[in-house]
Amino acid sequence: TPPVGVLALQGDFREHLAVLRGLGADAVPVRRPEEVELVSGLVIPGGESSVMDKLSRAFGVAETLKRRIGEGLPVYGTCAGLIMLADRVLDGIRGQQSLGGLDVAVRRNAFGSQTDSFEAELDVPVLGEPPMHAVFIRAPVVDSLGPEARALATLADGTVVAVEQGSLLGTSFHPEMTADYRFHQYFLDKVAARSSLS
Numbered sequence: 001t002p003p004v005g006v007l008a009l010q011g012d013f014r015e016h017l018a019v020l021r022g023l024g025a026d027a028v029p030v031r032r033p034e035e036v037e038l039v040s041g042l043v044i045p046g047g048e049s050s051v052m053d054k055l056s057r058a059f060g061v062a063e064t065l066k067r068r069i070g071e072g073l074p075v076y077g078t079c080a081g082l083i084m085l086a087d088r089v090l091d092g093i094r095g096q097q098s099l100g101g102l103d104v105a106v107r108r109n110a111f112g113s114q115t116d117s118f119e120a121e122l123d124v125p126v127l128g129e130p131p132m133h134a135v136f137i138r139a140p141v142v143d144s145l146g147p148e149a150r151a152l153a154t155l156a157d158g159t160v161v162a163v164e165q166g167s168l169l170g171t172s173f174h175p176e177m178t179a180d181y182r183f184h185q186y187f188l189d190k191v192a193a194r195s196s197l198s
């Protein structure tokens, strides 16, 4: 069976590789178009979305990623990775592009400089009990969702911080930084479900 990939242009891809391997997956770093073609699923890590965007275009992987996302490749984006998956990016730096796929508008650095980072207990109905301890670092939020996208988790004030649409999954926070890997497992289950179809 093909491996799952972690986009390894920038950001905390090593942590995601370790989590996925810990869950028993064959996980490989992905930087080049040929590598994008080989994987059965992809994690896009946290980091800095404007840099990841520039590198993905400079390395020539952006077009291949967009095509595979359009074909239904399961992709899980965390934080900057969620921004990369969003069809619309609010407060992006000048000229910032995204890969798209998720019919959502995402606002970068939505909690502002007063609240660079924080932690919260999140109810995530698709993951069941217990609530998830979530770490937010200069995090984006989902500002609005199109009809195909569904919210998986919200903060107490209703702000959407996890979203799913078909084979795509995105979280504003960083599950690779806690010991709760249910979102990674949820992603691997989507990869397995899709692989068993083909």
Ligand code: GLN
Pocket: 045, 046, 047, 048, 049, 050, 078, 079, 080, 081, 083, 108, 109, 137, 138, 139, 140
């Ligand atoms: N603020 C970053 C961005 O805009 C995301 C931060 C993160 O990934 N922890 O890409």
